[in-house]
Amino acid sequence: MTQTGTGDRVVRVVDATLPSGDRTDLWLAGGRFVAPAGHADETVDASGLIALPGLVDLHTHLREPGFEQSETVLTGTRAAAAGGFTAVFAMANTLPVQDTAGVVEQVQSLGERSGYATVRPIGAVTVGLAGERLAEIGAMATSRAEVRVFSDDGYCVHDPLLMRRALEYVKTFGGVIAQHAQDPRLTEDAQMHEGEVSARLGLAGWPAVAEESIIARDVLLAEHVGARLHICHVSTAGSVDVIRWAKARGIAVTAEATPHHLLLTHELAETYDARYKVNPPLRRAEDVEALRAGLVDGTIDIIATDHAPHPTEHKECAWAEAANGMVGLESALSVVQAAMVDTGLLGWQDVARVMSAAPARIGGLRGYGRAFGIGEPAQLTLVDPSVKRDFATSDLRGRSVNSPYLGRELPGRVEHVWHAGVRTVAGGGLVETLGSVD
């Protein structure tokens, strides 16, 4: 991992509030938490700030190689750092697709040069995301990138035999298949959630059952094979019920919800503002409530951003022509605070679990999501939960600005971040000098 050398400085973080609510000083040096050293090269006043383990995003679209007009590994990891993340898992729908050892190693190398966050490539399940034959899963797993998460995200692995074979393959080395659950036949031409709003607007609907039926099939396949399954961006109340049933049965399934599905609803399509167009679509308020309840009772394991940058011309157009997806790295923690913490549903210890420890565990990422013990890697995010801010394009540090929160008041702000002991955010601003020149 490329470091700038600043990791050797002794930093004292004074009076930070731990997720438990206890207050303490934290000492960092040489990329790790260290015992109180007496002398500090730098002192950071953290009174009033919550100290979280560096956040880990299991679902990020970094767009490089192939779609650098939307995002690059460098700009995407800058957005990640600004949002408090120290590691991201990069989805496979690049061009070329991340379906060979060569491409995942390329993305791994780009991440190592960025300096802003650890990048773990996700491998494609099928060649070219085409859903026809398995990609080089074994070669990606044994490559220098050591891929453990495989996904055709953007597309559902729809063929049940192919899904079975993929689960059997990753079982041999403890990998996981992350399924984008969307029956393609039930969602042909779909533009938004199928319901009274889609009927009123005359837009083709994306019915909840198209997600729920795939999840039901796949948890049964995972049980049959005895392999690990992860469900991407769960969006409906029925999906939460199916996953809750599967977990009660002992099936090795984990699941994620996105920040936007925890806060926003399908009525926003009435604006015809394509910043609200996303896949799976924004759903009903009842679905939002069910996802929140699923996080509280552990049915939903993690929050993942599905950060999906798009150039302006792909969003400032008619709804039906617009691309699906929202940027989400920079706003995620604030949206989670609004939807889950300020509502009293989760505490900061839970946030540390669902945004750091659990995604690191699911993705097989060691050294992340840990308590701040002496000798542990210094992945640290300090957030000020008392701030209220109007979210603006100046808060976006990636290459694209397709955020649904622009102009909205959001709580909380990431003030300081250390990635492997290296400062990436200081005083609420990105440290500009890391990484390769873009």
Ligand SMILES: [Zn+2]
């Ligand atoms: Zn997806």
